[in-house]
Amino acid sequence: MKRYLIGRVGQALLVLWGAYTITYFILYLLPGDTLAIMLSASGMEADGLSPEDLAKARAYYGLDRGLFEQYFDLLWRAVHGDLGQSLSLGRPVTALLAERLPQTLALAGLAIVLSLLGGVGLAYLTAYLQWRPLKTALTRLPSLGFSVPVFWMGLLLIQVFAFGLGWFPATGSQGFASLVLPAVTLAIPSAAVYAQVLQRGFQGVWQEPYIATAFAKGLSRAQVQARHGLRNAALPLLTLIGLQVGNTVSGAVLVETIFSRNGVGRLAQEAVLRQDIPVVLAVVAVSAAAFVLVNLIVDLLYPWLDPRIAHTAKVS
Amino acid sequence: MTTDIRLYTAGDAAPVPAWKRRTRWQRLQQAVAPLLRRPGFSLALLVVLFALLAALAPHWLSSFAPYATSPADKLSAPSAVHWFGTDELGRDLYTRVVYGARLSVQAALLAVAIALLGGLGIGVLAGFAGGRLDAALMRLVDVLLALPGLLLALAIVTAIGFGTVPVAIAVGVGIIPGFARTTRAEVLRIKTLPYVEAARLGGASWLRTLLRHVLPNAWGPVAVLATLDFGAAILATAGLSFLGFGAAPPAAEWGTLIASGRHFLITAPWVSLLPGLFVVAVVFSLNHLARSAEEHAR
Amino acid sequence: MPSLHRLFAIGALALALNACSPADNNAASKTLNIAFWGDNTTLVSVDPFQVYWLEHRVLLRNVAESLTDQDPQTGRIIPWLAKSWEVGSDALSYTFHLRQDVTFSNGERFDAHAVKAAFDSNKAFATQLPATFGATYLAGYDHAEVVDDFTVRLVLARPNAGFLQATSTTNLAILAPASYKLSAQERSQGKIIGTGPFVLEHYTPEVGARLVKRADYAWASANVSNKGAAHLDAVEISYIPEESVRNGLFLQGKADILWPRNPFSEVDLKLFQSKGATIQSRSLPGPALNLYPNTRNNRLLGDRQVRLALQKAIDRTSYAHTVYNAEFPVVSGVYDVTTPYFKAQADKLAYDPKGAEQLLEAAGWHKGADGYRHKDGQRLTLRYNLTPAESAGDVLVQDQLRKVGIDLKLNVLTRAEWVAGNASGNYDLTSTYMTRADPIILQTILDPRAANSATLATNSYEPQTLPKVQALFDSGITATADPQRAAAYGQLQDLLVDEAAAFPLYERVWQAATAPRVKDFRWTAEGFAFLSDIQVGQP
């Protein structure tokens, strides 16, 4: 078990490093010149300046070093917890993250909870119901859930629930109420995926002979579903939750834009556009770390949920 | 006729009844016929075919010019003339949706093709080669998975420019991991099946086994995933268009239509809603087709 | 469809009800809510000297004040923190006599030392980062002399006819000496202390800012009718990039002033008006929204005939009425009408597609089977670089040009690529604008010696035109008397239109919708607002 854990953590770190490096070099392939953007941001264009002024500006923004030099410098400092200075915001990236991350974590956290509740609830209901037409309708519902563009769904929700019914605020980052609509928007596609996978899980599990065994004991349908169905049907879900972390970050970019929330997703999107490499790298590193961490936890949880999987060597 | 005669003469003593190999088309017909009898499947198929037709020959489906502005008719509600109404420059929305299909469908197809090529390549290689290569490739896939899709796409789009093709590449790269994993799992599963062993024992080389047995049989789940991801690619492209990374105007893919119509959600809701519903219909239909095919195969 | 309509009808009804509800917390606490569009994500700063973002300048106008003010009607410079001033006969020295009752919000006294500190640290910053926006306002500034505690002399090294106007802008607003002890970055993040009727409580990039009133304020300029402390207790500013969300908030009564960058579309305008909102409009001083051609390197627009045809092929009336509304002013010159020395050129900018086609035929461009014009196997394709996204107006112009056979390619780029494109001359048309209530601002775009992008400025003219333009700019900046300046800038405007070095598309009208409860909204000369005048109450 200990050996497994060490190996698994090493693997996670490798993935993290890979994500960091790939992002760095993709960003360096971007066509625009960072200096030109920085200058135009302050209302000037590079060709309007003399070479000396250019060099001065380059040094001012810390862009006067080579590609690999900057990479290793960034990596070395990242390892030590210093994610560098934002080029355009002129602030330490860690400070930016500290400011923005809670917003996104709250959003993503609530979204994950909502998507699990929604997805599992829907699938559980679908499995329990026996009236065909309703069952079929509920089976098709998840497909609809991930056929709708996230941003469009968000705008519709705002129109109906914020402006039409006035139940929740449309924007803002204060209070729980302002979190509801964005979290629901973000949760819908994930919930749809969970529901679909779990519905299939239940479909499969209901065919399993051990369900017949359970029924033959004299358990009611509800008891069988709760005690013998759910856990077995939900096993594939665990892996999926891990994988959905990435989608949640992607969704956060759109949702934060629509709901004017000041989170990491929007920070990253804007940083990509202005080639603020330290910020993008940091966001990618943080979300990759979240992804890797959640998947690590999922892997460690697996044997607990499914005793057939053991991380120790099997004795046959 | 000659084949029939030959067949009869071939079975020397006992007359062998006529037997002709069925064509693939016939077999396909037999496989699809029960599906077509389901109204839901047929409807979904019609919607998808409509989208494909729109992508191939939009001018058959609408007589309006997609880019001609008509300031006098701006933002008119859906009517018998303008089925989806008009946009802020008086262009016929239905026509724009139909013409937008070309870009959206092309982008989605290209994205899925890229993902398929990359994913199948990685998956087959990893599944077949095993060992260290497998481990290395799977770590690469893990890395791709760990990168948030939209951010990766944003970075790629800004690196190689705006437009349909870059967006398709960006989206395609984002969905490679799913294909790679599915393909690998399928290859690993099928590799151990008795009929693959039988083929090997029958003298088939690995390449032949791969092409004739493993790939065609792995294809089922991969094709289902491709159909699902085709819908996902349309949505991802729309998401990028929403953020402003779309086709060069005045051409507009579906995402751009929804995105630019959203400014009129309160005053002229159809400008965003109808293209949106159309996209939902197409993606939902694709999902439905994929599921039906999957359920049918089971 | 009917169900959709119903859904949104219910929504609109609820909005109307909400908007009418009187028992609003805001009314009691006299807080004004302003909804702007998105924040500047490229340069995150509210440091007055660096800021070019219009919305930030609105905020700053009410926090930090300047030596002078500018009359929005006449464009004349009037006293503010300086009671009076003299300009040296060589136009190189400006002596300001300061008010003696002014304090900064941190308690520091406003005096000649504070002014000198402000100008000197601005100059130091401009030396360190020559690209910064405020540098153009400070052009020619050499040093400041403290004559006495309340008299300061600003000395220029070379004449700058716009300098007096510059002292009225937010960019040369005077911050407390304490602010200049902080780094530029700290100022950028909101640590600014001014003398204004409001204090910047906090600024959160991309989210919003909050201003609170200063009770002891009593030195308003003549532009402001309320001479004392502001009527409002606080101002909440939020940046909302999504148009539909922003509009919804306003309709719901959650925002009192809806103040996006771009003018309202006709449908929105009617909707707001039907809900009792007032639409405040002012043309922003400075150049109109012009397209600037690239005439060099054998590009198609190097041919004056083609440029003139392009000028005639743009239907500006249709642009204003389609993209905006029937009352929207049609652009009539290279400057917006609020710019001092504006000269109308409406007849030269009239829509004349036939004339355009004749010019193009004469220039050898003939229509081909594809509906576009060709010459020597080359299509008349113009590449228009724009960022970050095309507007409906761009698409409309594209279609207008298509009708005379010009293929306008809308080349949407990221800001980085757009900047690079301008610098390398890889475009046929490009567009940029600046806002300042002095015609001198055009030099930052069109005078290669002073422009942000020298390439863009040079490319706009054929080689023989450039010296003429520069001469006119020079006479405009060195002239000290009004009639001389008017003559120079009038000739300049004629030349730019005649040579088709700029293609005006629309008047840059800044519109804000104010809720019925908002009273006494008033524009400044540069298109900002004095919030201390505003009263909120029952509608």
Next chain:
Amino acid sequence: MSQPPLIEVRDLSVSYRFAGQQTQAIRGLSFSLQQGETLAIVGESGSGKSTLANALLGLLPGNAHIDQGELRVAGVDVAKAGERARRALRGRTVALVPQDPMVSLNPTLRVGQQIAEALQLAHRRRYPALDSEVLELLAQVGLDEPALRARQYPHELSGGMRQRVLIAIALAGDPRLIIADEPTSALDVTVQRRILDHLQRLVAERGISLLIITHDLGMACDRADRLLVMKHGELVEHASPRQVLWGSQQPYTRDLLNAAPAFVPRRRPGPPAGQAPLLRLSNVGKRFALPGQAAPFTALHDLSLDVYAGQTLAIVGESGSGKSTALRIALGLEAPSEGRVEFAGEDVTGYSWRAFRPLRRRIQLVQQNPFAALDPRFTVFDSIVEPLVSFGLLKGEALEQKARDLISRVQLPVQFLDRLPKELSGGQRQRVAIARALALEPEVLLLDEPVSALDVSVQAQILALLEALQRDLGIAYVLVSHDLAVVASMADQVLVLRRGEVVEQGAALQVLSQPQSSYTRELIAAIPGYSRSVLPVAV
């Protein structure tokens, strides 16, 4: 017979609806079962026997429908009773020992919990003695270390142990009837026998009725007081074992009886002296390294065998005996850890796949599970000719002719060439698999449990086919099987394997009629019907 029967079924008909079609699963079935009696229901797949078991438990799937008739269990008509009444019956009146112990326990719950759940249900509440009763039950069903077993998960137990756990669950509710649905068909023969003995003893002690559902007529005759033989949902025969065995009136029952391969070792001449063996394994062993364990696992040890043309060598063993490993080594799919493999005098030990390839034309395999042995996307034609295409031997017309020859060789109609595997029954698929193996006209055919997945009557046909093929073509067979009856009907030579060790080896007649080892004797004793000398055909 004063007591009413425990089960009384009258004129019962059950049908399934699927894809708009209705299929009759049970037609007009009537029978009764007394308390304490053991009844066997015998039938092949599709006979409706499992439907009957489900109907008795009130657990018919949603698409099943009871068309008519009564189904009384302990006086309650299950056909008409509500779910609540049916639930009351389950567990406490009727219990089930399901078919496949490997998948009939919830994999995510501990064994003890699963038994406790049943106990708790029977008592309708939690109670203090629960844990000790679980252990007691585990001990009663013959599991060692009950305390350990209760804490284990199902996957940690062997198939036989799991079946015992399932029996414990069935006993937990103290039922009056246990339905045993093919209770042991998934287990090794020796385990099968021990578990059935144990179950019958427990049932007899408690006076519980037992309803055995099986496809195995021999087993049914061994165990039951009465037999019901079913075919296509109809009752064919209702008789005592003795009646069935000594002169059934029903041709179907007689067919079933005859189809079961009789345990009669063949008397056939041995290999002609001096003939060189086609396939020879000398002292072959195979070890696998186990992860995390130092000592390797020995799958096979010191195996030597010779296969001669036209002869059949049978390898007998239970699961884990190493018989499949032996096959794979012979086929070159696995390299032996020690020893030598020779084919027709050529040492092929450690041949690469490429080097072995030419030999593939001479040695072929028929796999165990005909359901997975055919590529689901290949038509029968494609499957059969695939080896010929792989070797590039034939094409075009000649290929089609060969396919027709092969398909008639395995006694299938030519039209079947067009079918896909899913359109074939198990027996038909196995024929196709045999045809494919014959395509290259091999000299040695390895048969890996060729009939274990098939119904008895089909088994007989396939065995007859194999017999005929050997007679006609003179092929040598290596038959791997766990079923001694099958082995007895085919083999010339027999080799008994147990845990990788050769237990006994020699001529079939000698090994089977005068077994030297106790293990072989045990295997023989476990053949259903062998223990009672009522089998006329065996004599």
